[in-house]
Amino acid sequence: MELESLLQFLTPDENLATFFSRLESEQLHAGIPFIDEHVSLKPGVFLEIAGPHRSGKSELLVQLAVNSLVASHADNNNAASKVVVFIDLDGHFDPLRLIQ
Numbered sequence: 001m002e003l004e005s006l007l008q009f010l011t012p013d014e015n016l017a018t019f020f021s022r023l024e025s026e027q028l029h030a031g032i033p034f035i036d037e038h039v040s041l042k043p044g045v046f047l048e049i050a051g052p053h054r055s056g057k058s059e060l061l062v063q064l065a066v067n068s069l070v071a072s073h074a075d076n077n078n079a080a081s082k083v084v085v086f087i088d089l090d091g092h093f094d095p096l097r098l099i100q
Helices: 002-010 016-025 032-037 055-074 095-099
Strands: none
Touching: none
């Protein structure tokens, strides 16, 4: 059973051409006009935001995550498979902020 699960996990669900086509066509919107006009955010791209304490870095990332998930759900664009990974390197992020 474990071997079957592993093989299923390793089986590609799209080819490279489809992957790159999807990356070129999909764009994420921050919901903040200045950022949407000046930064091209796409799925599969790592984004690092740096700045001073209490400058809104975590708030911006939470907004991007929520907008990404809500937009994919509204478009019914395979919303169940959308994943957002939030890596908190200093351990100060409170997950309860997502439901505020």
